[in-house]
């Protein structure tokens with residue numbers, strides 16, 4: 001099983017990276033292949049075309065978002081990891097989910113049936129708002145969300161950074177366990193879940 005973490009912190013190797021690394025190391029211990037994308041190490045630019053919501057042709061913006069979306073499509077599970085900034089999502093992660101969404105995911109929903117999960121890291125305030133926003137984005141893109149107990153919201157202010165938040169790290173490991181348990185079972189069963197078009201018809205929408 002392949003798990004990809006997207007680290008949406010402007011500080012490419014900070015607390016969010018550390019939390020995502022912990023999740024991936026734990027997943028490796030359960031036999032998974034893992035990969036991390038640090039958005040800060042890529043070129044992610046906002047779009048000013050004004051046609052994103054109506055254009056049926058591919059996004060013309062020349063940056064790394066398309067390549068990162070391709071890596072998400074290759075994965076069996078994607079973990080969005082982001083810090084809280086100003087009680088909200090870091091602006092880098094915000095830019096990425098906007099660009100990926102309207103530029104690459106909107107029409108085909110190619111991440112349908114990928115397992116999705118969220119890690120939010122911050123000093124103390126606003127974690128659940130950011131968590132909810134990222135969950136909504138996963139739902140929009142028709143990911144499979146696996147409940148694992150409390151949301152993975154991690155306080156980064158302790159002496160050992162994210163590792164000091166024992167309850168947060170426990171939630172993180174439980175979340176990885178659920179990702180791996182459900183993902184492994186789905187892969188082993190060979191179940192073919194409905195494709196995006198079929199999902200569209202099922203909920204009564206064709207555009």
Ligand SMILES: Cc1cc2nc3c(=O)[nH]c(=O)nc-3n(C[C@H](O)[C@H](O)[C@H](O)COP(=O)(O)O)c2cc1C
Pocket residue numbers: 009010011013014015016017083084085086087088121122123124125126127156
């Ligand atoms: C611009 C900025 C705004 C922040 N706003 C918040 C906030 O609203 N709530 C909070 O709990 N932490 C806030 N923090 C603290 C970060 O979320 C925290 O330090 C986190 O560990 C940073 O992750 P990183 O090391 O991956 O960048 C803020 C940090 C920065 C740089």
